[in-house]
Amino acid sequence: MSQKTVIAASDLNLTFETNDGPVHALSDVHLTIDKGEFVSFIGPSGCGKTTFLRCIAGLETPTSGTLTVNGMTPDAARRARAYGYVFQHAGLYPWRTIAGNIRLPLEIMGYSKSDQAERVSRTLELVDLAGFEKKYPWQLSGGMQQRASIARALAFDADILLMDEPFGALDEIVRDHLNEQLLHLWERTEKTIGFVTHSIPEAVYLSTKIVVMSPRPGRITEVIDSPLPKERPLDLRETPEFLEVAHRVREGLRAGHSYD
Amino acid sequence: MRNLLPILTVLAVLVGIWYLAVAPMNVRVALDTVERGGAEVVPAGSATRRDVSVWRLMAQNAEHVPAGYALDRPRLPTPAQVGQELWKTTGAMALKGRAWSKRSLLYHGWITLQSTLWGFALGTSLGIAGAIAIVYSRVADMSLMPWAIISQTIPIVALAPMIIVVSSQLGVDGRGVPKAIISAYLCYFPVLVGMVKGLRAPALSQLDLLKTYDATGLQSFLKLRLPASVPYLFTSLKVGIAAALVGTIVGELPTGAISGLGARILIGDQFGTPLAIWSALFAAAILAGLLVTLLDLSQKLILNRMGMQP
Incomplete structure (x- = not known):
């Protein structure tokens, strides 16, 4: 484990017991996130991306496997106020x-x-x-x-910012604007960001690392390190490099679905 | 005031129906009175008229029907008579400096108001305390709530005498305490139900957010659950204060109390003075209206202060 590792998950499993039998929300998840990375989790509903984020935040407890945040258990990290969490709905009082x-x-x-x-x-x-x-x-x-x-x-x-589909309920024009602002903010604060999204362009535009997930059981199917530069104007999204990464994400999502 | 017109329309319709109802309600008493005064009535004799329907009596004695609107002891007084009686026992007495006389409704209203406010304070505190217990303890949720519901299925008129007997056995002097208890008994329930709903109003993500801050239980209560419950609290307080007033009046009925609006209603019934009953009834209604309006205004003021969307 390098000095810069902030979040490390290995063999992580989480099973919810429901009336219809057990649901494998997370299955054999391996992932490390380094300091200063912008990591997006993308996948269809039920792929466990939000559940994984909640595990990092100590809001859910994994059934088995190890997960550390800043070298601590997620619960200890939560008590140490290691992260800020942004929900899909602003939820202001x-x-x-x-x-x-x-x-x-x-x-x-x-x-x-x-x-x-x-x-x-x-x-x-x-x-x-x-x-x-x-x-x-x-x-x-x-x-x-x-x-x-x-x-x-x-x-x-907090050094870590966890965001669960923060722009999911907003229209696309506002979303583009906020994506750009978020990148500026990330640049200025040098935080480690975990970002859950449904949107391929959003994931590609923002991330240094894109984690593609797939449902039943919820698991990671591919981890794509983005070759895009750190400086990202909005029109980056029309460049061939951007489209190439988007294509790989789309392929990854399709592969996860090939069996059903 | 945009909504004044519909309110006044409904009021006018109600008063109209009332005036129409006075004629059939009072025709027998009216005919007895004019007959005693020497007038010709068809058929003659109070006993014979007992088998004749009020409608036929009105048709046969059309010229005597207006007498029903000016009786001393009518079955149903007219709104104007009630208004006059109300003024006579409140404003007119106050002008003469006798507002606290035993015959003044201001005095009786004050007695009732005191018990109502004590009962309201007691009931509201119990309701809020119960709601907090229910929201924070599963055991309380399972055990308290069913009893709270059962408590409201018992008719208060059956329970009121028992409360009075018990409190006098325990050596409690005066009728203020049992009246306040009965009042609180009716008043705590809407507050309990409203506050349970209010304290549970915050969404799960709101509670999760506080968990990410590692907030203590007390912090999440004071900063989230309590402020979130304020709109619910006021709604239930408005229901609660009306219930508290009803409770006090019911508490005054079987206690042999001689003061209070409930006692006025009972005495009016026993002495055959419907005007006293009706004016006490209206005094109670006006009192309830004032209390609810007062709470409504403070709700607007406080929610506005808190910045909640109007």
Whole structure:
């Protein structure tokens, strides 16, 4: 295990017992994620991509296998506040202002008042929401709400950012814009990002590593290291290199489905 | 006020129906009265008229029907009579400086209001405490909830005398305490149900989010569950305060109480003064309306303060 390994999974299995018998949500998952990587998990519904992310976050417990986050168990990492988590729905508290929502984790973690204020303004700046501190969530568009929820995950400076289809509920125009912003943010903060998505262009555009998964049982079928440069303008997506990677992802997804 | 017109329309229809109903309801008493005054009535004699339908009496004595609208002790008083009686026992007495006289409805209303507020406070606290227990403990969920539901199937009129007997056996002086208990008994249930729903309102992902912050149970209660339950709380408080008032009035009926709106209703019944019953009834309705409106206004104010979408 190299010094730079942040997340390491080996022989990971997770089986849910349901009334219709056991469901193999994750089967023999091997994966290592290094510091500063942007890793996307892509695959059809039921392939276990969200479940895997939740395992990393300590929100689900694997049935067998080992999983470490920053060299700790996921639960210990969760207690050490090693990561920020962004859900598909922004889930901002309607009774808190945007600043109040970003302050939520800081209050819970016991940061001082002045530290809170400083972090709130810094993270709002980071997601381009400065000036919206006093607005309530319902006064913001869906895209802005999701940006606020990313700011909330960034506020306490965890090294890892876990994102579960954060832009899944947004329209494509907003999504493109947020993808671009997310890359800027990643560049500036040098975080390790785990990103679950349904969208091939999104995965290819954002990631340094694309993990293709397939369902029944949920497993990793292919891990593609992206040859794309770190500098990625939006029109990168029309280049042959981009299309080549997208093609490989699509092939990987198809291969996972060949038997059914 | 856009919704004032429909409200006034409904009110006008109700008052209209009431006025129409006064004639058949009062025709017998009216004919007895005018006959005693020496007027000609068909058929003559109160006993003979007992077998004749009110409709025929009205047809045969059309000229005496208006007398039914101005009786001293009508079966059904007119809205105007009730209004006059209400004014006579409240505003007029207050103007004469006798607002706290035993004959003033302000005095009786105040007695009832006190018990209602005590019962409301007690019932609301019990309801909220019960809801917290139910949300946080599976055991409480399984054991408390069925009993809470059963408690509401017992008719309160059957339970009220028992509560009074028990509390007097325990040496509790006065009727305030048993009345407040009966009131709380009716009031805690809507609060309990509403708060259980409110405390469970946050989505699973909201709770997961707090878990990713490694928040304590108390933190997630104070920062998430409690604020999320506020809209539900107010809805149930409005139902609860009306129930508390009903509970107090029911509590005043079998206690032999001599003060309170419930006692006024009972005394009015025993002494055959329908006007007293009706004015006490309306005083209770007005009181309930005021209390609910007050809660409604504070709900708007607080939710607005909290920034919840109006």
